[in-house]
Amino acid sequence: MSNAVVWKASVLHFLEDPDSASVNDACEYFEDGALLVVDGHVLMCGAAKDVMKDLPPGCEVQDLTGRLIVPGFIDTHVHYPQLEVLAGCGVQLLDWLNQYTFPAERRFSDRDYADEVAGFFLDQSLSHGTTTSLVFGTVSPTSVDAFFTAAQARNLRMIAGKVMMDRNAPDYLLDTAESSYDDCKALIHRWHGKDRLAYAVTPRFAPTSTPQQLEVAGRLLQEHEGLYLHTHLSENPKEIEWVSELFPDSKNYLDVYDQYGLLGPRSVFAHSIHLCDHSWERMGASGSSIAFCPGSNLFLGSGLFNLGKARRCGIPTGLGSDVGGGTDLCLLNSMKSAYQVSQLREETISPLQAFYLATLGGARALHLSDRIGSFRRGNEADFIVLNPEATPMLRFRTEKTKTLEELLGVLMVIGDDRVIESTVIMGQEAFRRD
Ligand code: GUN
Ligand code: ZN
Incomplete structure (x- = not known):
């Protein structure tokens, strides 16, 4: 029946x-x-x-x-462990990470705490109308076990991954190239493709991974079907400068990821605000997606994303709340911020376009439009x-x-x-x- x-x-x-x-x-x-x-x-x-x-x-x-x-609504970029740093005022990205974010992520190796926050995050997401998200955990695999357990119990279509981070962060948050390989593999076996869940290989961003760890990320993508790649790209001018110092042989920020085979149709790059023409073209040609996070970009003073350019380059783009860089889980608010950013860029989007971004646009960015959106x-x-x-x-x-x-x-x-x-x-x- x-x-x-x-x-x-x-x-x-x-x-x-x-x-x-x-x-x-x-x-x-x-x-x-x-x-x-x-x-x-x-x-x-x-x-x-x-x-x-x-x-x-x-x-x-x-x-x-x-x-x-x-x-x-589909949130194409969010950090569940950062709920507790919402509204951390006064600084831009790199100082914000050190001052607010890294200390908060420390507690997620405690399973009870991770369970509590994961459940709270998902219930809050549902009450804000978000039914699917692409989610950062922390460096601790425990954070991801807690998240997927809570998502599975609610029968949600969710994508998440453990942060890979083996340098330039406090010792208590570092893994190594080898340990991240082992931890990711175990998580993939436990969760990827189970019920409505999928795994995302999640190097935090280029500055916090050694070349060896980025190579591991590429290897994981090759070894398993249907994995996602989820990271940050070109969010803040000081971050970009730092990447060029750390990777002097790369042509640009995107090229760092490209060199390790991290671009492709299931790769989602959050922010992607300050890109050169070559990066825009390469992003489009590779089939990679962008998570446009206007609330976060305004709150952290990162810059104004060029949605028109993404569209002209054929890059699938969805909206991301980027909590806790973003100020809330509400994609209606992200739509409003996207509208404001588009006004400042003099490429005003329509309310229809905003609702598209939060629904089918997000599903396309996550390669899920045959199921949701x-x-x-x-x-x-x-x-x-x-x-x-x-x-x-x-x-x-x-x-x-x-x-x-x-x-x-x-x-x-x-x-x-x-x-x-x-x-x-x-x-x-x-x-x-x-
Ligand atoms: N870049 C590297 N880590 C982060 C993070 O946690 N949030 C944001 N907005 N940008 C990042
Ligand atoms: Zn983020």
Whole structure:
């Protein structure tokens, strides 16, 4: 006996990037819509009058008229152990790492503590409408065991990895090239491909890995199918200067990773703000993805990402909260920051583009668009229910909107996690706001 539920509400999802297709081809919007989910997968998404015509026997009806259903948000770059350094003010990247981040990451070799924070992080992610993330652990494999255990218990599609870091950090956070190989291999065997989980080889960034360790990262990628590569790239001018001193034989920052075979369609480079033309081209040609983290880039004063250039180079790009460089887990806030960055660059993005980045754009950046990020038939039914009247201010403002585009603009600019009324994972409600 199959489990069928139909959700009646306004429904929006993307089939294409709104900037490379006409709006009609890029998205489907059904003001009186319905989403039919059978055994955790999308069976049909369309106008309610069409979907309701032919429901499976015994299908449960959830009437959410007045709400907006969109695919769950996808956070393409976040550090779960950094929740406790949120809002660490006063410094830029390299000082921020030393002052706030490294001391906080120390505690994650304690399994009980890691379990507690991993569970809290995932529950907070769900309450902010995020259903899939690409996640940094710490250097301790314990941090990743805790994370995957918590993600598996919640049936979430999550990607994570242990930080590889064998120099230029406090002793208590260092591994070695050999130990990182052994630890990663064990984690890959335990978790990669289990349920909805996947492993990401995660060298922190070029300055904290020796050439030997970057070689190990490349070897791991070759030895296992379907692994991700997740790291930071060209975030801050002082960091970039440091990389050129540490790797004098490399042509540029991206080239350091390229030399060790770390580019490719499952490689995700967070930030990628300050790139030369050659790096942009190489990134595009290699099929690598970018996690655009506008909230973090503004908070740490790192710079203004060139989304237009990424698009022109054909680089799959998603949004990342980059907590704790970012100030919150809310991808509505990241959309607002992305909009602000695009304004400052005089390449203003539309609210549709912002919602695309947080959903299908993220799924494409993570090579998961055949499973999540849209309501294509057969996709996994991870979605969120948005309440456009969640606060008095929102109600006052959304009542006056006339178009979908205007409504999405209000949600991303005025909205926050209170807009997320419920979050559904594989057709099962995983979060509901009281
Ligand atoms: N570069 C190296 N490590 C980090 C980190 O933890 N956060 C950010 N934003 N950038 C980094
Ligand atoms: Zn980061």
